[in-house]
Amino acid sequence: MQKLRSLHLYLGCIFAPMLLFFAVSGIWQMFLKPGGSGILARLSTIHTSHGLKSGNDLTSPLMILFILLMALSFIVTTLLGVVMALKFGRSRRAAFYCLAFGVGFPIVLVLIGLIA
Secondary structure, rough: OHHHHHHHHHHHHHHHHHHHHHHHHHHHHOOOOOOOOOOHHHHHHHHOOOOOOOOOOOOHHHHHHHHHHHHHHHHHHHHHHHHHHHHOOHHHHHHHHHHHHHHHHHHHHHHHHHOO
């Protein structure tokens, strides 16, 4: 289990900056109008992998590979985090309740959106 904790730590530290960037750029894309030629639009090309109308973007094949590795690492570290929460957490029941809420609440919101 120590090796899994170390793997979780190192992968988390390597990819945390990009994960934070993707979270922040997802937020500004959700609340700002798409398009434009400002700095936010240019930075969004990394997140979306779509170029601007001018043909400019910040993506490259190496960046796409890095983002793929980041996504795979995010999946692995998330699963490791869940395993560690269940195995080493103070309350296994609380961890299960949190997992159930994390699955159920978004489903309820989607169902409410479908009904409305």
